Amino acid sequence: MHRTPRQAGFTLVELVTTIILIAILAVVVIPRLLTTSSYSAFTLRDEFISELRKVQIMAMNNQDRCYRLSVTETDYQLIRFNGACSGSPARTDAPQAFQGGASLSLFNGGATSFNIEFNRQGVPIVNGSRCNGTCINVLADETLFLAIESEGYIHEG
Numbered sequence: 001m002h003r004t005p006r007q008a009g010f011t012l013v014e015l016v017t018t019i020i021l022i023a024i025l026a027v028v029v030i031p032r033l034l035t036t037s038s039y040s041a042f043t044l045r046d047e048f049i050s051e052l053r054k055v056q057i058m059a060m061n062n063q064d065r066c067y068r069l070s071v072t073e074t075d076y077q078l079i080r081f082n083g084a085c086s087g088s089p090a091r092t093d094a095p096q097a098f099q100g101g102a103s104l105s106l107f108n109g110g111a112t113s114f115n116i117e118f119n120r121q122g123v124p125i126v127n128g129s130r131c132n133g134t135c136i137n138v139l140a141d142e143t144l145f146l147a148i149e150s151e152g153y154i155h156e157g
């Protein structure tokens with residue numbers, strides 16, 4: 001009996017499948033690992049919308065208090081006053097730092113430090129004036145917008 005030696009190796013189908021899987025990983029996964037800033041913008045926008053809605057509801061439910069969301073270049077924080085939004089705060093929450101190089105600024109003027117207060121009807125007052133439409137920029141690799149309508153509806157712009 002004469003046996004033919006069997007050749008070891010990968011088939012063409014196995015090689016092509018492996019190359020396709022590596023290409024998919026390279027296109028989808030690697031860019032997500034290398035840059036976080038654009039995701040930081042989306043995360044900050046969604047987080048800030050939630051925070052604004054929470055403060056708005058608190059202002060409408062507790063009409064004997066004033067709630068202010070104070071934004072600086074590096075963070076934002078909730079400040080509560082008994083009565084009007086003046087004098088010493090009754091309570092101040094811990095500042096929430098911006099992550100991944102994202103930050104907030106006003107759409108008109110580009111100020112990076114500003115205050116947002118809500119009246120008893122839930123209408124926001126941004127730096128002393130009402131906001132209608134796109135009010136806030138969320139800055140990172142991408143610029144996203146946050147809109148607050150004159151009736152108080154808060155949404156992505």
